[in-house]
Amino acid sequence: MLMTDLLYARAQMGLSLAFHIVFAAAGVALPLLMVLSDLKARRTGDADYRLLSEKLAKGTAILFAVGAVSGTALSFELGLLWPEFMGRYGEVIGLPFSLEGVAFFTEAIFLGIYLYGRERVSPGLHLFSGVMVAVSGAMSAFFVTLVNTFMNHPSGFTPTPGGPTDVQPLVAMFSPGWQYQTVHVLLSCYQASAFAMAGIHAFVLLRHPGAAFHRKALSVALPLACFTALLQPLVGDLSAKHVAQAQPVKLAAMEAQFETERGAPLRLGGLPDVETESVSWGLEIPKGLSILAFADPDAEVKGLKEFPRDEWPPVSKVHLSFQLMVGTGSLMALLALVTLAYRVRKKVWPDGRRMMWAWLLTGPLGVVAMEAGWLVTEWGRQPWIVRGVMRTSAAVTPVPHLYAPFWTFTAVYLFLGATVVFLMVRQVAGTLPGRNGGNSDVH
Amino acid sequence: MSTEALIGFAVAGTFVLYALFGGADFGGGVWDLLASGPRKKEQRALIAHALGPVWEVNHIWLIVGLVLTFSGFPRAFAVLTVALHVPLTLLLLGIVFRGAAFTFRTYDTRGDAVQRKWGLVFSVASVIAPLLLGMCVGAVVSGGIRVEGHAVVSGFFAPWLTPFAWAVGVLALCLFAFLAAVYLSHESPTPELREDFRRRALGSGVAVFATAFVVLLLAREGAPRVWQGLLLSPFALLLHAGTAVAAVAAFALLWTRRFKWARVAAATQVGFIILGWAASQHPYLVVPDVTLSSAAASPTAQRMLLVALVVGALAVLPTLVFFYRVFRPGPFASPGEGK
Numbered sequence: 001m002l003m004t005d006l007l008y009a010r011a012q013m014g015l016s017l018a019f020h021i022v023f024a025a026a027g028v029a030l031p032l033l034m035v036l037s038d039l040k041a042r043r044t045g046d047a048d049y050r051l052l053s054e055k056l057a058k059g060t061a062i063l064f065a066v067g068a069v070s071g072t073a074l075s076f077e078l079g080l081l082w083p084e085f086m087g088r089y090g091e092v093i094g095l096p097f098s099l100e101g102v103a104f105f106t107e108a109i110f111l112g113i114y115l116y117g118r119e120r121v122s123p124g125l126h127l128f129s130g131v132m133v134a135v136s137g138a139m140s141a142f143f144v145t146l147v148n149t150f151m152n153h154p155s156g157f158t159p160t161p162g163g164p165t166d167v168q169p170l171v172a173m174f175s176p177g178w179q180y181q182t183v184h185v186l187l188s189c190y191q192a193s194a195f196a197m198a199g200i201h202a203f204v205l206l207r208h209p210g211a212a213f214h215r216k217a218l219s220v221a222l223p224l225a226c227f228t229a230l231l232q233p234l235v236g237d238l239s240a241k242h243v244a245q246a247q248p249v250k251l252a253a254m255e256a257q258f259e260t261e262r263g264a265p266l267r268l269g270g271l272p273d274v275e276t277e278s279v280s281w282g283l284e285i286p287k288g289l290s291i292l293a294f295a296d297p298d299a300e301v302k303g304l305k306e307f308p309r310d311e312w313p314p315v316s317k318v319h320l321s322f323q324l325m326v327g328t329g330s331l332m333a334l335l336a337l338v339t340l341a342y343r344v345r346k347k348v349w350p351d352g353r354r355m356m357w358a359w360l361l362t363g364p365l366g367v368v369a370m371e372a373g374w375l376v377t378e379w380g381r382q383p384w385i386v387r388g389v390m391r392t393s394a395a396v397t398p399v400p401h402l403y404a405p406f407w408t409f410t411a412v413y414l415f416l417g418a419t420v421v422f423l424m425v426r427q428v429a430g431t432l433p434g435r436n437g438g439n440s441d442v443h
Numbered sequence: 444m445s446t447e448a449l450i451g452f453a454v455a456g457t458f459v460l461y462a463l464f465g466g467a468d469f470g471g472g473v474w475d476l477l478a479s480g481p482r483k484k485e486q487r488a489l490i491a492h493a494l495g496p497v498w499e500v501n502h503i504w505l506i507v508g509l510v511l512t513f514s515g516f517p518r519a520f521a522v523l524t525v526a527l528h529v530p531l532t533l534l535l536l537g538i539v540f541r542g543a544a545f546t547f548r549t550y551d552t553r554g555d556a557v558q559r560k561w562g563l564v565f566s567v568a569s570v571i572a573p574l575l576l577g578m579c580v581g582a583v584v585s586g587g588i589r590v591e592g593h594a595v596v597s598g599f600f601a602p603w604l605t606p607f608a609w610a611v612g613v614l615a616l617c618l619f620a621f622l623a624a625v626y627l628s629h630e631s632p633t634p635e636l637r638e639d640f641r642r643r644a645l646g647s648g649v650a651v652f653a654t655a656f657v658v659l660l661l662a663r664e665g666a667p668r669v670w671q672g673l674l675l676s677p678f679a680l681l682l683h684a685g686t687a688v689a690a691v692a693a694f695a696l697l698w699t700r701r702f703k704w705a706r707v708a709a710a711t712q713v714g715f716i717i718l719g720w721a722a723s724q725h726p727y728l729v730v731p732d733v734t735l736s737s738a739a740a741s742p743t744a745q746r747m748l749l750v751a752l753v754v755g756a757l758a759v760l761p762t763l764v765f766f767y768r769v770f771r772p773g774p775f776a777s778p779g780e781g782k
Contacts, residue, residue, distance in 0.1 A: 058550060061546065061549075061550070062546055062547075062550055064499070065499065065542055065543065065545075065546035066542075066543055066546070068499055068502065068542060069538060069539045069541075069542040069543055070539065071506075072502070072505065072506060072535070072538055072539075073535050073538075073539055075506055075509050075510070076509070076524070076531055076532075076535050077535075078513070079513065079520050079521065079523070079524030080524050080528055080531060080532060083520075083521035083522075083524045083525045084521060084593070086513050086517055086520050086521055086524070087517050087518050087520065087521025087522075087593065088517065089517070090513035090514055090517030090520055090521075090740070091514055091515075091517050091740030091741060091744035091745075091748075092744070093514075094510065094513065094514020094515070094517075094740070094744060094747075094748055094751075095514070095744075095747050095748070095751055097510045097513075097514060098510050098511070098514060098748060098751040098752070098755065099751060099754075099755070100510075101503070101506055101507050101510050101755065102751075102754070102755040102758055102759055104503060104506065105500070105503050105507070105755075105759045105763075106758065106759060106762060108499045108500045108502075108503055109500050109759075109762050109763060109766045110762070111499070112496045112497060112499065112500055112766060112770070113496075113766060113769055115496070116495060116496035116770065117496070117769050117770075120769050120770075121769060165741070166741075167740070167741045167743055167744045168743060169743065169744050169747040169748075170747065397524070397525055397528065398525060398594070398595070399525060399528040399529075399599055405532050408532075408536070412536065412539060412540075416539075416543055419543075419547060419551075423547065423550055423551060426551075426552075427550075
């Protein structure tokens with residue numbers, strides 16, 4: 001019974017985060033794309049860029065609103081589902097949450113000015129507001145990721161059976177690994193949004209190859225998509241090296257490494273089986289893991305067997321999510337390389353059908369990689385909510401019947417998600433050739 | 444003043460601000476639901492126009508209050524989220540649907556029928572959320588939430604389903620509707636619309652008075668400790684006197700159509716009511732088992748939180764003032780323009 005409620009609580013938290021992350025990422029990245037188009041519109045005087053920045057502003061408005069309400073839900077759910085965690089560690093992680101609140105406030109204020117104030121403030125101030133939306137959105141993601149870093153590698157307090165003592169909020173706020181995790185997360189926001197945007201415009205261009213507006217839109221999305229797709233693997237590598245050294249059991253689960261060994265291989269794909277402690281169907285690159293994790297082909301990699309069985313994360317889930325993240329990330333990096341090579345050789349962004357198909361098909365992968373990466377870090381920390389200090393099962397609420405809120409929120413989020421997709425499709429449809437550019441519904 | 448008292452005061456302050464800004468937005472939703480008469484459409488358009496740019500900013504006071512509570516008084520947050528799990532979850536649904544439906548109504552341009560449906564979701568959620576918020580407050584002050592050690596022992600339903608808690612819920616709803624009507628009468632572009640909202644303001648003002656009276660009657664049984672606090676604490680008495688003066692002033696100003704000042708008086712009235720509530724339950728966070736000091740974070744964490752609070756205030760307040768100046772009630776073009 002208790003186990004079931006714990007699972008429902010985890011499922012509700014996971015669902016809420018999975019849902020919120022998409023909107024939060026868009027809230028971080030779309031303002032940047034919107035400002036970039038706005039800048040291009042000012043420089044070139046091109047009405048298409050102006051329309052693009054307006055469309056992006058509308059997209060931001062819808063996504064930010066859903067992100068704001070789902071984020072509110074999350075801040076309540078921290079307590080509704082994990083009261084013991086908040087009751088004990090609320091004071092330790094209060095600082096980044098408070099600063100996140102400040103950033104969120106700033107973002108909402110300037111977004112209001114940007115969206116509704118075009119006629120009320122000077123053009124310079126209007127653009128400045130857009131920049132502030134982009135900056136404070138990024139700050140907000142930065143602060144909230146610091147909380148997750150703390151949960152992965154708690155610091156800044158002395159644990160006692162009665163809870164944390166000797167609390168140092170500033171130390172806790174910058175727990176080890178914060179620099180890798182925040183950069184990794186921020187890049188994923190930009191990458192997921194830029195790939196999604198590129199995918200949408202590639203889709204339109206496949207059906208209407210002459211649509212100038214969509215070519216221009218693609219030219220705004222592609223640089224950011226390529227830049228982030230190439231940078232992300234490097235940052236991810238740094239992050240993984242840190243995990244290898246600081247959270248060895250998470251790395252072992254990510255790589256499905258059961259035995260402690262020197263010169264550990266890198267496993268691509270494969271299905272781990274915790275009963276037989278083996279991996280089937282995987283491709284092994286000899287010494288690959290030792291090289292990647294410790295920059296030494298003979299370095300020792302700790303296996304799962306090194307740790308008590310009841311402290312293992314769910315190995316298959318972590319390993320497969322990690323494979324999914326790395327796989328999709330590699331595909332995106334590859335496409336970015338090809339696209340940039342084309343750009344360098346021909347001096348224009350690609351527009352051929354084959355490249356458009358490639359961008360269309362990779363469009364969703366940024367979001368997939370982001371969700372998969374988040375699953376890696378969350379599943380990889382289990383069974384802990386605060387690693388090594390508090391188990392998730394010790395944090396869960398005593399409230400029974402948690403299936404009820406779980407199914408309610410599932411239904412609500414499915415409905416909201418479907419509605420947002422529908423509204424976004426209509427926003428894009430308004431820009432198709434032969435329409436009046438969608439200006440009829442500008443408020 | 445101790446640091447925990449300062450943080451407690453800051454929490455009460457965010458509640459006041461949330462009521463004055465976010466509460467009024469819920470009140471706007473109430474009047475959207477109750478829009479009637481020959482200017483039904485204009486009333487709704489004015490509400491949409493008034494809420495559009497500001498509701499997200501106004502909503503953040505709730506999050507600030509929440510973060511201050513769990514950072515400053517983590518134990519109280521844990522108790523509240525367990526004891527009030529059910530109403531807070533329902534409140535969340537109200538908040539999610541209010542915000543999402545309002546935004547969807549603005550951007551879903553498939554025509555009147557669809558917009559009416561979103562409008563209905565928006566306005567019904569705007570009624571439910573304040574009611575639940577008030578019921579939670581009622582439960583907190585009633586003394587019905589009991590804690591032994593770290594465990595809530597009073598169940599998940601009883602404390603917030605008392606007649607007293609219901610009455611506080613209705614009071615919150617009436618207060619928010621009253622605030623919204625007063626604000627909207629000031630922001631109305633035409634004399635006719637102004638009269639519509641003036642009538643609503645006067646009507647809801649009477650409803651506030653009536654429900655406040657009922658709450659007071661029920662408090663004797665339903666919230667004995669706060670009843671004592673209401674009558675005995677000199678500070679609370681002072682606040683109640685302030686509330687009474689502001690309430691009478693708001694009525695008189697509405698009656699004589701001095702809308703700008705009626706706004707100030709109504710906001711003062713609501714602010715005093717909330718501070719009066721806070722003062723009468725002082726030093727309890729959750730009556731009668733959790734106090735400011737028993738739930739407080741460690742001194743270092745409290746000091747850091749105060750620093751963050753000051754930094755945050757310095758960063759946010761100037762832009763916030765600028766923001767409200769930009770969206771100060773101004774010329775309002777034609778009905779339906781907010782779409």
